[in-house]
Amino acid sequence: MVGALAAPGTEYERPVPLADWTGTRLVANAGFEASPSAVSQWEVTATGGSAAVTTSPVHGGANALRVTDTASDDGVSVRSGRLAVVPGETLTAHAFAQRVDQTAGSLYLEYWRPDGSRIDEAVVSTNVTSATGWQALTVGAVAPDDAVTATVLVYSAQAALGTTVWDDVTLDSAPPPARRVPNSSFEDLHDTPLPSPWAVSGSGTAQLVTSPVHTGNRALRMVDNNADAGETALAKAIPVTGGETLTATAWYQISSGLTGSLYLEYRKADGSSPDTYKTSVNVTSGTGWRKLTVSKVAPSDATSVTLRLYSALTTTGTTVWDDVTIRSTADARYAEAVGTGSVLFVGDQRVESYTGMTRQVVRGTPKGDPALTDGATGVVLGGGTWDANPRFGGAVLRDPDGTYRMWYNSAAGTGLATSTDGVKWTRYGTGPVSGHGPSGIAENPRYDPSNASSMRFYTLYPKNGLYYAMASRDGITWADLNGGNSVLPGFDVANVSWDPTNGGRFAALTKQYPTGSPYGARTVYTSFSTDFVHWTAPRFALAPDAFDHEKVVARYPSRPAASSEIYGMAGMRYGEQFIGVPWMFDVHERPNALGNPGDDVGRAHLELTASQDLLNWSRPARDAIVTEPAQSAWNWGFQVGGSSLLTVGDEVRYYYGSFAGEHGCDATDVPSLCAKAMGNSKIALLTWKRDRFEAFRAGSGGGSVTTRTLAPTGTRVTVNANLGSSGQLRVALLDSAGNPVSGYAAADATPVTGDTLGTVVSWGGRTTIPTTGGPFRLQFQLTSGDLYSYSIS
Numbered sequence: 001m002v003g004a005l006a007a008p009g010t011e012y013e014r015p016v017p018l019a020d021w022t023g024t025r026l027v028a029n030a031g032f033e034a035s036p037s038a039v040s041q042w043e044v045t046a047t048g049g050s051a052a053v054t055t056s057p058v059h060g061g062a063n064a065l066r067v068t069d070t071a072s073d074d075g076v077s078v079r080s081g082r083l084a085v086v087p088g089e090t091l092t093a094h095a096f097a098q099r100v101d102q103t104a105g106s107l108y109l110e111y112w113r114p115d116g117s118r119i120d121e122a123v124v125s126t127n128v129t130s131a132t133g134w135q136a137l138t139v140g141a142v143a144p145d146d147a148v149t150a151t152v153l154v155y156s157a158q159a160a161l162g163t164t165v166w167d168d169v170t171l172d173s174a175p176p177p178a179r180r181v182p183n184s185s186f187e188d189l190h191d192t193p194l195p196s197p198w199a200v201s202g203s204g205t206a207q208l209v210t211s212p213v214h215t216g217n218r219a220l221r222m223v224d225n226n227a228d229a230g231e232t233a234l235a236k237a238i239p240v241t242g243g244e245t246l247t248a249t250a251w252y253q254i255s256s257g258l259t260g261s262l263y264l265e266y267r268k269a270d271g272s273s274p275d276t277y278k279t280s281v282n283v284t285s286g287t288g289w290r291k292l293t294v295s296k297v298a299p300s301d302a303t304s305v306t307l308r309l310y311s312a313l314t315t316t317g318t319t320v321w322d323d324v325t326i327r328s329t330a331d332a333r334y335a336e337a338v339g340t341g342s343v344l345f346v347g348d349q350r351v352e353s354y355t356g357m358t359r360q361v362v363r364g365t366p367k368g369d370p371a372l373t374d375g376a377t378g379v380v381l382g383g384g385t386w387d388a389n390p391r392f393g394g395a396v397l398r399d400p401d402g403t404y405r406m407w408y409n410s411a412a413g414t415g416l417a418t419s420t421d422g423v424k425w426t427r428y429g430t431g432p433v434s435g436h437g438p439s440g441i442a443e444n445p446r447y448d449p450s451n452a453s454s455m456r457f458y459t460l461y462p463k464n465g466l467y468y469a470m471a472s473r474d475g476i477t478w479a480d481l482n483g484g485n486s487v488l489p490g491f492d493v494a495n496v497s498w499d500p501t502n503g504g505r506f507a508a509l510t511k512q513y514p515t516g517s518p519y520g521a522r523t524v525y526t527s528f529s530t531d532f533v534h535w536t537a538p539r540f541a542l543a544p545d546a547f548d549h550e551k552v553v554a555r556y557p558s559r560p561a562a563s564s565e566i567y568g569m570a571g572m573r574y575g576e577q578f579i580g581v582p583w584m585f586d587v588h589e590r591p592n593a594l595g596n597p598g599d600d601v602g603r604a605h606l607e608l609t610a611s612q613d614l615l616n617w618s619r620p621a622r623d624a625i626v627t628e629p630a631q632s633a634w635n636w637g638f639q640v641g642g643s644s645l646l647t648v649g650d651e652v653r654y655y656y657g658s659f660a661g662e663h664g665c666d667a668t669d670v671p672s673l674c675a676k677a678m679g680n681s682k683i684a685l686l687t688w689k690r691d692r693f694e695a696f697r698a699g700s701g702g703g704s705v706t707t708r709t710l711a712p713t714g715t716r717v718t719v720n721a722n723l724g725s726s727g728q729l730r731v732a733l734l735d736s737a738g739n740p741v742s743g744y745a746a747a748d749a750t751p752v753t754g755d756t757l758g759t760v761v762s763w764g765g766r767t768t769i770p771t772t773g774g775p776f777r778l779q780f781q782l783t784s785g786d787l788y789s790y791s792i793s
Helices: 546-555
Strands: 023-025 042-045 047-055 064-069 076-080 090-102 106-112 124-127 135-142 149-156 164-176 201-202 205-209 219-224 231-234 245-257 261-267 278-282 290-296 303-309 317-328 350-353 355-360 379-381 391-398 406-408 413-419 458-463 466-472 478-480 494-499 504-512 523-531 538-541 563-568 572-573 576-582 583-589 601-604 609-611 638-648 649-661 682-690 696-697 703-707 717-722 729-735 755-760 775-783 783-790
Touching: 023 201, 047 076, 064 076, 064 149, 090 106, 090 149, 106 135, 124 135, 124 546, 149 164, 219 231, 219 303, 245 261, 245 303, 261 290, 261 576, 278 290, 303 317, 355 703, 391 649, 458 494, 458 504, 494 572, 494 638, 546 583, 572 638, 572 755, 583 638, 696 703, 717 729, 717 775, 729 783, 775 783
Parallel strands: 391 638, 601 638
Antiparallel strands: 023 164, 042 076, 047 064, 064 164, 076 149, 090 135, 090 164, 106 124, 106 149, 201 231, 205 219, 219 317, 231 303, 245 290, 245 317, 261 278, 261 303, 350 703, 355 696, 379 682, 391 406, 406 413, 458 466, 466 478, 494 504, 504 523, 523 538, 563 583, 572 576, 576 609, 583 601, 638 649, 649 682, 696 783, 703 775, 717 755, 717 783, 729 775
16 A cells, blocks of 8 residues: 655654664765765755755765755655665664754655555654754664565655754664465455454454554454453464473554553464463553554463464454564674575565666476477476376475476375476376375485385375374375374475475475364464474465555456465575475455355465575565466466476476466356356476576666675675677676775776576686685675576685
């Protein structure tokens, strides 16, 4: 939701106190020293006055910014370049200001969406006061889930007049929290008007509303009209470790009366929460949005925490809640260390800023078996004699002898096929190798063929709302683990993989519904295990955001149930990050409102996301990786992804499946409920050139991308780019403050040209960067063309 600027001084969010894991973001020309005559690297709109560099007064350095507003019906804005952000990141802007005369001057922090629109509800600001001399201003806010960039804005409002001088703008950053609250902003529309998976109870009501909201499109209104009974909204339990300190925050607005409390409740393994394990804080009277904060150390035997929004027995009234979050002493600061693998631009965890660039998702190139129907559109496996409906959610792995093996789902269980080239496949045997379908395949790199108890392949399978584990030495004969008992809670779709970080471990990305109605939306939770039997408690990782929901509503404007969900997702290690392929489920009908979601109707498509830890994900671009098919195509309906990315030479391969029609759509439902019955499934192959999943594309005047600080283990910078016939790429090595390192400026760099999957950058004959003096930043300057990745090896 976007619109006009909020009134200056509307402090939707007070400055956020940050811990020692806070880092510093790089605001270009933050001290206005880049030019003595022009306000460079800031966007100036001065229809109501002027903005110019001045030499007096200054707070630091030789220059400052003088903003003069001479029009009572127009304003002046000076906006920084856009900095990349990731969802949940907390930014705090600081600036020094000196009011020369009258009343002008405000400091804003703004967040922006993937389509370039500003998130007005997330705008925060503070005014310059009447104090004399230099004064320090501070304003901070958490990046909403649909935010991809942020800006600092120096602003003189339309009604303001006067002159204010600004200097020394800085921006602090705290990475996303280690603990996330499911549906923290109440944007999940699955069970509207209920706020699932929050559990609601009491004599009043707790329902989603579209106004007022703190951020996004929805908030939770709790109404308590009974002085003899209360009302509760209880969040889903979040795993914790004894000894960590959690700080919970929630935003509220009083509509009537005065009722409402925020509870932080630690729980033991049996789910109990003694009174000494709880703490709370009450709302206070006041207008507008206000924030509650409560902290407590987790007892040594605590295994989870719940947050409760509560209206007490003796109070009545209406309170609206939004944006419930948790910070923990277990939160980690931004990790500067970077290994020797490829760093992609699928996510923005390592991107500081970019200018003159647009994001471009590269759709995969189909590579099918020409002997098969639909082979031209990528199909490599169609229906067989015993598996008329092969579907994915499995994996393709390559044996040391070069043989490809594919494990896939069928109505009968796990199918197995083999191939010498990964394109033409032969089914193994005349039936499934297991009666249970796979949830991806994780290959154990520590498999020891000489040890009879060592297993090479692992997978989960769902049954009765739980996940069970099975393993195999050869991929053909499978055996249950854990004595046939379940190993994780869950529902149906899961995806497993091997995580080589943190000493090596298995990862499972699962669904975690409540035990009963209302079930809530399909979202992603992450668990880890070193033995595939004992898993960490599932932690909420990824859900659709308001931007995703709005896209579905725009596609189905007459369908009140339209919303976005993530049906499943695998997390696959690729270079220096994990790549996720979320199955974006565009739901437009819910025949079983508040009941079994299995009949939900809609299509699904595949997108890209990236993470450093499989818990916090970044999705700056929201385009599908499969070219939009015609409705008559085999893959128009419901696409599902695999759990493996294979690199074969300079080609990356990803296998996926699709049903021809919509999920939950029977032939009798067409056309009243849906457009195309679900139909059979096939499996297909998409390919990319190495690393080329997503690009920064330079505009007509060129552009640049600057990284966050990096502490590399290597010294040789290599780039993957397509500069076309005339474009050039130069790379500058910067210090942490953004200054060029001597001898490594862009002017010292040998231009990279043409179409290259890997060119080593050089500066005046030097092909290695210094081993001391870091951390460093890299700045990629393109005259035109696409930049896909870099590595420091």
